[in-house]
Amino acid sequence: MTTWKEVLQDRLPEDLAHEIDIFEGQIELRKQGNLDEKVFAETRLRRGVYGQRYDNGFRHDGVQTRELNFPSADLTKGPNTIWDAPGMQRIKIPFGGLTIDQLEVLAELADEYSDGILHITTRQDVQLHYVHIDDTPDLMRRLASVDMTTLEACGNSVRNVTSCPLSGVCHDEQFDVSPYSKALAYFLLGHDDVQDFGRKFKIAFSGCEQHACGLVRMHDLGLLARTREVDGEIVRGFTVFVGGGLGTVPHQAKVLIEFATEAEIMRLAQAISRVFAAHGEKQNRNRARIKFLIAELGIDEFRRLVMEAYESLPHDDRWTDYIDELPHWADQPLKGPSQLQIRNIPDDFRAWYQTNVYQQRQDGYSTVTVNLPLGDFTSKQAYQLADIARQYVGDNIRTTVEQNLVLRWVSNEDLPALFEDLKAIGLGDPGAGTIVDVTSCPGTDTCKLGIASSRGLSGELRTRLIEKSANLPDAIKDLKIKVSGCFNSCGQHHIADIGFFGNSRRKGNHKVPHFQVVLGGQWDDNAGSFGLAIGAVPAKRIPDVLDIITDRYVGDRAADESFQAWIERLGKKEVRTMLEPFMDIPEFEADPTFFSDWGDSRIYSIDDIGVGECAGEVVSLFSMEIAKAESEHFDSLLALDAHDYESADEKAYNAMLLAARSLVRTQYLDVGIDADSIVEEFRTRFYDTKLIYDAFAGGKFARYMFSRHEKPPVEATKEGAHQLVEEAQLFIENIHSAEQRINGVIVG
Amino acid sequence: MLPKRLSVKIFAAEDSKVKPAAIMPVFQHWIQENTLEGLLIDVVDYKHVHHGPGIILIGHEGDYGLDFSEGRAGLLFTLKQNRYETLTEAVRESFRLAIVAAEKLSAETGITFNYGEAKITVLDRLNAPNTPETFGTVEAQLSNFASRVFDGDVSITNANADPRDPFAVTIQAEATPAIETLLEKLSLSLTSVS
Numbered sequence: 035m036t037t038w039k040e041v042l043q044d045r046l047p048e049d050l051a052h053e054i055d056i057f058e059g060q061i062e063l064r065k066q067g068n069l070d071e072k073v074f075a076e077t078r079l080r081r082g083v084y085g086q087r088y089d090n091g092f093r094h095d096g097v098q099t100r101e102l103n104f105p106s107a108d109l110t111k112g113p114n115t116i117w118d119a120p121g122m123q124r125i126k127i128p129f130g131g132l133t134i135d136q137l138e139v140l141a142e143l144a145d146e147y148s149d150g151i152l153h154i155t156t157r158q159d160v161q162l163h164y165v166h167i168d169d170t171p172d173l174m175r176r177l178a179s180v181d182m183t184t185l186e187a188c189g190n191s192v193r194n195v196t197s198c199p200l201s202g203v204c205h206d207e208q209f210d211v212s213p214y215s216k217a218l219a220y221f222l223l224g225h226d227d228v229q230d231f232g233r234k235f236k237i238a239f240s241g242c243e244q245h246a247c248g249l250v251r252m253h254d255l256g257l258l259a260r261t262r263e264v265d266g267e268i269v270r271g272f273t274v275f276v277g278g279g280l281g282t283v284p285h286q287a288k289v290l291i292e293f294a295t296e297a298e299i300m301r302l303a304q305a306i307s308r309v310f311a312a313h314g315e316k317q318n319r320n321r322a323r324i325k326f327l328i329a330e331l332g333i334d335e336f337r338r339l340v341m342e343a344y345e346s347l348p349h350d351d352r353w354t355d356y357i358d359e360l361p362h363w364a365d366q367p368l369k370g371p372s373q374l375q376i377r378n379i380p381d382d383f384r385a386w387y388q389t390n391v392y393q394q395r396q397d398g399y400s401t402v403t404v405n406l407p408l409g410d411f412t413s414k415q416a417y418q419l420a421d422i423a424r425q426y427v428g429d430n431i432r433t434t435v436e437q438n439l440v441l442r443w444v445s446n447e448d449l450p451a452l453f454e455d456l457k458a459i460g461l462g463d464p465g466a467g468t469i470v471d472v473t474s475c476p477g478t479d480t481c482k483l484g485i486a487s488s489r490g491l492s493g494e495l496r497t498r499l500i501e502k503s504a505n506l507p508d509a510i511k512d513l514k515i516k517v518s519g520c521f522n523s524c525g526q527h528h529i530a531d532i533g534f535f536g537n538s539r540r541k542g543n544h545k546v547p548h549f550q551v552v553l554g555g556q557w558d559d560n561a562g563s564f565g566l567a568i569g570a571v572p573a574k575r576i577p578d579v580l581d582i583i584t585d586r587y588v589g590d591r592a593a594d595e596s597f598q599a600w601i602e603r604l605g606k607k608e609v610r611t612m613l614e615p616f617m618d619i620p621e622f623e624a625d626p627t628f629f630s631d632w633g634d635s636r637i638y639s640i641d642d643i644g645v646g647e648c649a650g651e652v653v654s655l656f657s658m659e660i661a662k663a664e665s666e667h668f669d670s671l672l673a674l675d676a677h678d679y680e681s682a683d684e685k686a687y688n689a690m691l692l693a694a695r696s697l698v699r700t701q702y703l704d705v706g707i708d709a710d711s712i713v714e715e716f717r718t719r720f721y722d723t724k725l726i727y728d729a730f731a732g733g734k735f736a737r738y739m740f741s742r743h744e745k746p747p748v749e750a751t752k753e754g755a756h757q758l759v760e761e762a763q764l765f766i767e768n769i770h771s772a773e774q775r776i777n778g779v780i781v782g
Numbered sequence: 783m784l785p786k787r788l789s790v791k792i793f794a795a796e797d798s799k800v801k802p803a804a805i806m807p808v809f810q811h812w813i814q815e816n817t818l819e820g821l822l823i824d825v826v827d828y829k830h831v832h833h834g835p836g837i838i839l840i841g842h843e844g845d846y847g848l849d850f851s852e853g854r855a856g857l858l859f860t861l862k863q864n865r866y867e868t869l870t871e872a873v874r875e876s877f878r879l880a881i882v883a884a885e886k887l888s889a890e891t892g893i894t895f896n897y898g899e900a901k902i903t904v905l906d907r908l909n910a911p912n913t914p915e916t917f918g919t920v921e922a923q924l925s926n927f928a929s930r931v932f933d934g935d936v937s938i939t940n941a942n943a944d945p946r947d948p949f950a951v952t953i954q955a956e957a958t959p960a961i962e963t964l965l966e967k968l969s970l971s972l973t974s975v976s
């Protein structure tokens with residue numbers, strides 16, 4: 035039977051194709067029991083293959099916890115993670131930029147591997163849920179055929195690089211940050227210096243200071259566009275922020291450098307990564323984000339270390355190569371500019387226009403926000419959107435951190451027709467960016483850490499707000515509501531005017547889903563300040579709480595008083611007094627509905643909360659890299675089986691090089707990928723010093739590699755290839771035991 | 783042709799009152815009581831999505847859903863682990879599982895289904911691209927089976943005009959068969975109905 039690998043072989047970028055082959059090999063190794071489950075977990079997480087709720091094989095059905103008897107029985111894809119259990123696939127969308135072709139491939143994948151739904155995340159990624167791990171290599175190949183990757187979408191690595199969806203068309207920006215975010219995303223993708231983090235690392239770009247879209251102050255690394263006049267010329271650069279983050283305890287980022295030029299930012303990001311990898315916490319994942327390192331060292335010492343690393347980095351042309359491309363970066367509008375001409379404006383168009391249409395800096399063009407309920411749309415809608423894009427805007431599509439899509443460069447006269455087309459596919463809702471456009475993390479629907487149903491609550495609030503949207507007072511229309519299923523803040527509740535995060539309380543023998551109410555966070559000024567937690571309210575009372583807060587704000591506020599200023603004026607005590615009447619929980623018998631969550635009819639339980647994979651397992655750099663050698667060796671075995679001796683020889687040799695490199699990199703990070711350098715460094719550091727020597731065989735296994743390196747076969751033969759594959763196996767074993775002797779650990 | 787995945791949708795009768803919110807508790811207690819064949823895992827709510835998959839009871843071998851795609855409500859069974867040896871066998875089993883689920887849903891919610899029409903979607907663009915050739919292959923494989931199961935004339939038509947959509951056919955029976963007859967025929971060995 036034909037395979038996707040065969041069909042797509044000429045359409046995949048070589049490096050991505052190879053990466054996917056390695057992962058497929060690792061899947062086979064894991065199935066055979068030849069790859070440690072923790073190493074496999076990290077390797078799949080680094081490819082965006084994430085666990086989902088109930089993948090430990092248990093689920094509370096509302097009465098009791100039931101075992102889910104998956105056929106794969108004891109096979110796991112990580113600690114307590116059953117192979118056959120459905121999982122989530124995260125797909126990186128650097129700076130949110132999507133093309134029509136990419137949208138169509140995403141639609142295909144949602145149909146064939148998921149549940150027909152595409153979900154936009156708060157980091158501009160796309161997620162597919164209920165995916166079987168066996169399907170992931172083909173899924174990745176189909177993505178790679180349109181230049182998309184899942185690489186490092188999860189795990190302890192650099193996550194999707196986000197940026198304002200309006201960059202390039204915004205009135206306020208210093209300049210378009212899109213090409214910079216794309217360049218940095220690809221510079222760091224798979225980079226050696228981002229492989230040894232203790233936790234994830236999030237990067238964002240923003241075009242201006244006062245507006246929110248980029249949210250640079252809540253990122254591990256944030257880059258805020260600036261210009262300066264130097265010798266009479268305007269020079270582009272960025273203020274570089276580090277150590278921001280939401281999570282359990284939000285941190286405002288600190289300024290690392292006031293102004294770094296475009297020639298400096300790649301190198302600087304690499305230096306920051308190197309310092310994080312070298313000094314960041316690895317064992318205690320609760321303190322492993324870079325914000326803790328900066329808090330511990332102080333920003334001045336952190337800066338000193340970064341600048342030291344900056345100076346010592348070996349030169350890389352890619353630091354500045356991208357600058358040559360910048361003048362060629364320009365969105366291509368599909369149509370010429372035009373003016374909106376419409377008589378007798380229909381009410382629905384007017385409402386949509388007010389909230390979903392942004393007049394671009396470029397006269398005659400608009401950016402339209404497609405409001406996606408809870409960030410979801412169907413594969414059919416994805417095709418229909420692709421058709422709409424083809425007709426009106428071409429490839430100018432972006433995802434947003436508010437879980438919507440934007441269509442940029444709409445010629446203004448097309449707006450009424452575009453609106454009608456969006457309405458026809460159920461995506462013409464107004465209210466983008468307003469109080470009805472509620473943001474939510476996955477919560478208990480699919481996340482292993484979820485405590486309460488953020489999506490259930492968000493859906494309920496959205497429905498109620500839409501019902502009364504025509505009568506909502508202007509003062510509250512633009513408030514932002516954001517909901518997280520737990521304190522981890524993936525729904526970004528800290529930076530909403532009104533935020534909620536899930537927790538639970540007990541009443542008698544029952545648990546009751548609750549949401550902590552967080553008020554007064556600031557989306558503007560790039561996530562300028564964080565909200566205050568006021569108190570926990572039963573989930574079923576949250577809609578009433580929203581009403582009381584908004585009603586009181588409308589009644590109480592001074593002219594032009596912002597929601598943040600009003601909360602501050604009222605004070606935490608008074609706000610809490612306002613919420614207290616809603617905090618009581620009735621007896622179960624009096625009102626059992628309190629004991630179920632929104633969108634879930636089961637009696638609530640917290641028994642399903644599992645161990646999260648947000649950070650992945652902390653697996654040593656060596657374990658990750660030797661796993662690649664093992665996978666390459668496995669491929670050499672397959673090549674032998676296929677009687678392809680040339681390929682078997684090449685792969686066995688590569689496996690040896692990768693194994694040697696994994697050990698060298700425990701001492702010397704900058705060894706690079708050149709075979710001669712790897713062999714030379716390995717020889718000097720481990721062979722000449724006898725560190726690699728086996729108690730019985732001495733340096734024999736290392737000499738296998740030296741011999742193949744120095745004398746490649748003139749013609750690959752069956753016997754020769756067989757022998758080298760055997761030797762590679764022995765060499766990899768030798769590397770494993772040497773690493774144990776030298777460093778004392780393999781995993782963890 | 784043996785696809786990786788396929789789905790069978792049985793449409794709700796035109797006058798049937800379908801309330802998505804009432805489906806979630808039904809699916810939840812089906813999990814509690816192991817009401818359907820196969821491993822049932824969880825329920826997911828997509829009723830906020832326009833013409834979407836509605837409420838899905840996620841399983842391992844297959845998913846059951848009250849689906850609203852194309853604006854028509856129906857019981858959708860999606861076969862995710864195709865362990866069958868022929869397309870006909872996979873369709874027959876999926877059809878049977880869909881009807882069993884539809885009947886149970888009908889008993890609990892009052893939704894009625896029209897068993898004289900079914901949409902079969904092949905969710906595998908590699909093995910079944912949406913082309914006239916695939917239609918020829920599928921029609922040849924299913925027509926005998928369909929006319930025996932429906933006990934009379936059936937029409938098989940291509941259901942998805944857009945070549946990007948997954949390949950799909952609608953099977954329409956001239957007369958709506960009695961549910962007992964239909965289930966009986968679907969439960970017989972394949973050789974006797976194909």
Ligand code: SF4
Nearest residue numbers: 475481484519520524
């Ligand atoms: S905030 Fe909590 S529930 Fe929501 S996705 Fe993050 S970890 Fe999961």
